[in-house]
Amino acid sequence: xxxxxxxxxxxxxxxxxxxxxxxxxxxxxxxxxxxxxxxxxxxxxxxxxxxxxxxxxxxxxxxxxxxxxxxxxxxxxxxxxxxxxxxxxxxxxxxxxxxxxxxxxxxxxxxxxxxxxxxxxxxxxxxxxxxxxxxxxxxxxxxxxxxxxxxxxxxxxxxxxxxxxxxxxxxxxxxxxxxxxxxxxxxxxxxxxxxxxxxxxxxxxxxxxxxxxxxxxxxxxxxxxxxxxxxxxxxxxxxxxxxxxxxxxxxxxxxxxxxxxxxxxxxxxxxxxxxxxxxxxxxxxxxxxxxxxxxxxxxxxxxxxxxxxxxxxxxxxxxxxxxxx
Amino acid sequence: xxxxxxxxxxxxxxxxxxxxxxxxxxxxxxxxxxxxxxxxxxxxxxxxxxxxxxxxxxxxxxxxxxxxxxxxxxxxxxxxxxxxxxxxxxxxxxxxxxxxxxxxxxxxxxxxxxxxxxxxxxxxxxxxxxxxxxxxxxxxxxxxxxxxxxxxxxxxxxxxxxxxxxxxxxxxxxxxxxxxxxxxxxxxxxxxxxxxxxxxxxxxxxxxxxxxxxxxxxxxxxxxxxxxxxxxxxxxxxxxxxxxxxxxxxxxxxxxxxxxxxxxxxxxxxxxxxxxxxxxxxxxxxxxxxxxxx
Numbered sequence: 001x002x003x004x005x006x007x008x009x010x011x012x013x014x015x016x017x018x019x020x021x022x023x024x025x026x027x028x029x030x031x032x033x034x035x036x037x038x039x040x041x042x043x044x045x046x047x048x049x050x051x052x053x054x055x056x057x058x059x060x061x062x063x064x065x066x067x068x069x070x071x072x073x074x075x076x077x078x079x080x081x082x083x084x085x086x087x088x089x090x091x092x093x094x095x096x097x098x099x100x101x102x103x104x105x106x107x108x109x110x111x112x113x114x115x116x117x118x119x120x121x122x123x124x125x126x127x128x129x130x131x132x133x134x135x136x137x138x139x140x141x142x143x144x145x146x147x148x149x150x151x152x153x154x155x156x157x158x159x160x161x162x163x164x165x166x167x168x169x170x171x172x173x174x175x176x177x178x179x180x181x182x183x184x185x186x187x188x189x190x191x192x193x194x195x196x197x198x199x200x201x202x203x204x205x206x207x208x209x210x211x212x213x214x215x216x217x218x219x220x221x222x223x224x225x226x227x228x229x230x231x232x233x234x235x236x237x238x239x240x241x242x243x244x245x246x247x248x249x250x251x252x253x254x255x256x257x258x259x260x261x262x263x264x265x266x267x268x269x270x271x272x273x274x275x276x277x278x279x280x281x282x283x284x285x286x287x288x289x290x291x292x293x294x295x296x297x298x299x300x301x302x303x304x305x306x307x308x309x310x311x312x313x314x315x316x317x318x319x320x321x322x323x324x325x
Numbered sequence: 326x327x328x329x330x331x332x333x334x335x336x337x338x339x340x341x342x343x344x345x346x347x348x349x350x351x352x353x354x355x356x357x358x359x360x361x362x363x364x365x366x367x368x369x370x371x372x373x374x375x376x377x378x379x380x381x382x383x384x385x386x387x388x389x390x391x392x393x394x395x396x397x398x399x400x401x402x403x404x405x406x407x408x409x410x411x412x413x414x415x416x417x418x419x420x421x422x423x424x425x426x427x428x429x430x431x432x433x434x435x436x437x438x439x440x441x442x443x444x445x446x447x448x449x450x451x452x453x454x455x456x457x458x459x460x461x462x463x464x465x466x467x468x469x470x471x472x473x474x475x476x477x478x479x480x481x482x483x484x485x486x487x488x489x490x491x492x493x494x495x496x497x498x499x500x501x502x503x504x505x506x507x508x509x510x511x512x513x514x515x516x517x518x519x520x521x522x523x524x525x526x527x528x529x530x531x532x533x534x535x536x537x538x539x540x541x542x543x544x545x546x547x548x549x550x551x552x553x554x555x556x557x558x559x560x561x562x563x564x565x566x567x568x569x570x571x572x573x574x575x576x577x578x579x580x581x582x583x584x585x586x587x588x589x590x591x592x593x594x595x596x597x598x599x600x601x602x603x604x605x606x607x608x609x610x611x612x613x614x615x616x617x618x619x
Binding site: 043050060121122134140203306 | 348454455501549
């Protein structure tokens with residue numbers, strides 16, 4: 001037998017057993033303490049495994065990033081806020097910033113909006129699983145393969161060559177000339193076209209989570225409203241939607257952060273040309289292409305700071321949730 | 326739990342006419358989503374020169390273009406089956422471990438009171454924004470001979486995927502656990518149930534749809550992950566590389582071989598799709614209410 005299989009079985013069965021054993025043991029140990037110490041200590045024991053993982057894999061590297069963001073290219077001397085000043089004082093980053101804002105707004109609106117619409121609509125049809133699978137499939141396609149197909153969706157041949165791109169061929173069949181989908185940068189047009197590729201992939205993500213929230217609503221609650229004479233629209237607006245609101249907020253937050261971090265599609269489809277640069281891809285380029293970890297780190301820190309308002313909103317929401325439950 | 330009255334009412338004869346727009350919208354969205362997928366599927370069966378000279382829809386009318394060459398080439402890779410097994414070895418523990426660790430943390434955040442809880446929670450969720458690329462160098466040093474000396478082993482990616490997956494897992498589960506009604510936990514406490522019992526008997530069963538959703542995504546992301554595997558396994562241990570690395574090796578450094586990507590996409594997609602379909606049965610209305618009563 002493959003020794004790695006033995007290891008995998010040990011891990012899959014062993015790790016949960018160890019974790020359950022850990023929680024059970026801590027509860028026994030807490031039993032020896034007084035009521036007060038117990039309540040004070042218990043949450044930290046429950047959090048400990050998660051905090052240990054986060055400290056090692058995310059917090060510790062981020063501290064390094066913070067230090068590097070104040071250093072020069074070679075990491076030998078501190079340059080204060082120079083890397084940050086550089087970011088906010090060159091046209092390329094300001095353009096990337098504008099495009100990231102387009103990604104933030106358009107991607108989140110499309111994925112959350114369509115994900116919610118689809119989750120609610122397919123809940124009412126008998127072919128729900130088929131419909132959900134169709135929306136989910138793009139998420140299972142690798143980012144590179146998705147970029148390959150969308151390159152062909154957006155392809156523009158120079159007339160009189162026949163259009164082999166799906167969209168331009170469709171336009172041609174109704175007599176409209178071909179559009180250079182990913183080259184035209186007026187008003188961020190091509191950035192929006194790239195966002196659509198990402199939205200095609202990630203709507204399934206929002207749909208699955210929102211669907212889980214929808215299925216979690218107690219059907220008796222909805223039935224009680226119907227018995228009391230509420231119309232379907234009222235049931236949705238007054239009961240379903242408010243009950244789903246916390247999950248909508250979670251999905252929205254996650255998509256805002258996903259939009260901030262997205263760079264793969266820009267990398268594969270335009271490499272940031274045609275004014276489609278985004279902040280996350282700029283970070284990657286500074287890190288790997290321009291060998292400038294100081295600037296890359298500064299961009300990483302700017303991304304971290306950018307989500308503070310989103311997080312503040314989340315705190316308020318959780319406090320409200322606690323007050324009413 | 327009785328039958329769902331809403332669905333039954335919707336199927337009554339008087340409602341059929343009103344349901345046509347519903348079906349129209351759902352089917353329209355399905356078609357919009359399917360067009361690129363079908364384009365990719367059709368192109369995965371075509372030779373590269375045909376793909377670049379005519380649109381994929383033309384192949385439907387001239388099926389002589391179709392070939393299995395792309396799939397044959399992908400499946401003929403000598404390390405394909407090893408890659409498949411390695412991907413399973415990586416993805417299953419990398420799905421199970423973070424969900425368990427996150428569930429405990431989420432329960433503590435949702436139902437235990439302690440100083441600094443809100444700030445700590447926001448920091449945890451805020452870590453979602455950390456670019457993974459900025460963590461590779463310090464973690465590689467930690468894994469290397471001067472640290473834990475586990476470079477190239479599966480353990481490296483299990484641990485890394487757990488760390489990287491936790492912020493979202495905790496965030497999602499804390500939200501769903503926080504939605505549970507307070508009375509359930511209060512009456513359990515009055516009956517003498519410890520938090521451990523309340524967690525395993527109440528909180529976990531009542532969060533099943535969220536856990537199913539989380540399992541789908543964590544499995545999908547670890548299965549499709551190229552970056553983390555490349556950094557922690559790729560260079561050090563060629564025997565342990567997952568399917569994604571095998572597939573990426575099909576594409577030459579000059580950019581040739583991209584037609585194999587389409588075929589590979591459908592080969593590698595099969596398993597995450599199966600997981601998605603298998604977990605669909607947890608997305609049934611009433612499963613949560615049933616758990617409360619049971």
